[in-house]
Amino acid sequence: MSNKTSSPTLLVSGASGHLGYRVIELLLEMGAGPIVATTRTPAKLADLAARGVEVRQADFDNAASLAAAFKGVDRMLLISTDTLDQPGHRIAQHVAAIKAADAANVQHIVYTSITNPTPDNPAFVVPDHSATEAALQSSRPGYTILRNNLYMDLLLGTVTQAVQLGALYSAAGDGKAGYVTREDCARAAAGALAAPFEGRRVLDVTGPAALTQVDIAALASHLSGKQISYVALPVEALVKNMVAAGLPEPIAAAYATFDVGIARGKFDVVTDSVEALSSHKPIAAADFLGAYWKAPAQPLSV
Numbered sequence: 001m002s003n004k005t006s007s008p009t010l011l012v013s014g015a016s017g018h019l020g021y022r023v024i025e026l027l028l029e030m031g032a033g034p035i036v037a038t039t040r041t042p043a044k045l046a047d048l049a050a051r052g053v054e055v056r057q058a059d060f061d062n063a064a065s066l067a068a069a070f071k072g073v074d075r076m077l078l079i080s081t082d083t084l085d086q087p088g089h090r091i092a093q094h095v096a097a098i099k100a101a102d103a104a105n106v107q108h109i110v111y112t113s114i115t116n117p118t119p120d121n122p123a124f125v126v127p128d129h130s131a132t133e134a135a136l137q138s139s140r141p142g143y144t145i146l147r148n149n150l151y152m153d154l155l156l157g158t159v160t161q162a163v164q165l166g167a168l169y170s171a172a173g174d175g176k177a178g179y180v181t182r183e184d185c186a187r188a189a190a191g192a193l194a195a196p197f198e199g200r201r202v203l204d205v206t207g208p209a210a211l212t213q214v215d216i217a218a219l220a221s222h223l224s225g226k227q228i229s230y231v232a233l234p235v236e237a238l239v240k241n242m243v244a245a246g247l248p249e250p251i252a253a254a255y256a257t258f259d260v261g262i263a264r265g266k267f268d269v270v271t272d273s274v275e276a277l278s279s280h281k282p283i284a285a286a287d288f289l290g291a292y293w294k295a296p297a298q299p300l301s302v
Helices: 018-030 042-050 063-069 089-103 126-137 152-165 182-194 213-224 235-244 249-263 273-278 285-293
Strands: 010-012 035-039 054-057 075-078 108-114 142-148 167-170 200-205 229-232
Touching: 010 018, 010 182, 018 035, 018 042, 018 182, 035 042, 042 054, 054 063, 063 089, 075 089, 075 182, 089 108, 089 126, 108 126, 108 182, 126 142, 142 182, 152 167, 152 213, 152 285, 167 213, 167 235, 182 200, 182 273, 200 273, 213 229, 213 285, 235 249
Parallel strands: 010 035, 010 075, 035 054, 075 108, 108 142, 142 200, 167 229
Antiparallel strands: none
16 A cells, blocks of 8 residues: 555546445445545536545546545556447457556555456456456556446346346346345445455355346246246347347347357356445345346245
8 A cells, every 4th residue: 555644545447437426425335535536527426426425537538637536546447348349349448547547656446347258258248347457557556346246136127037038038148147246246345345355356246046047037037927938049039139129239249259168158157246245235136136027035045
């Protein structure tokens, strides 16, 4: 850490987004900080400024803006950007942020990555995360890489559609995923950022269990009171169905890569990182989905 005797200054990038905003709320609840929030649109965070958060403008496409944004910061949460419009764009943004953090003498960077960012994981976002992890490994600051599993929040749409269609269609085969809620990812990130850990570590952030599509179909059946079956599709058929439903073919093909990754076992990971970092047990899919569907108060099997 720096030579400052006061509490470390914590920075959260992408603070206007759902994850970043929630992390700051959790840090405020913890009494951590001072807290710096960076965003391209500071006016959107006037409410956080009113609560004592220092809001700074930062644009990862403008390296010059980052020097001032990161000044005086001890620990930084680098939330992966949502810029997916062209190959390599997000990598350039992340590398610029890491270089600026190094130059500003930031001592520790927490980064939100993905499970198994390896060449054999076909998920289309893997190259961006892999390159960012490599940039962190070759930089000076300590780091905590949080390899977040697939968002459980996305299962809300999956279950809703399955109930409408009477079946759950997927190209995930019999693979499993350790789906984790965005809330648990935020809790893990806040815990890692506020922690005194100074070294280098890589942690998988997951829910409490790895689920198959059969498990998810069973949840849909329970929540809806209808019998929902799981229909395994070839990836080409899944892409065709998504295109027929109105998605542009490139986007449909990109989304389908996550199903292929599940089928290959790349998301079949379960850890206790959420509880270790936040002292909160991760939310189970049955509880998360049941809260939205207001399911009957009876135990679920998955």
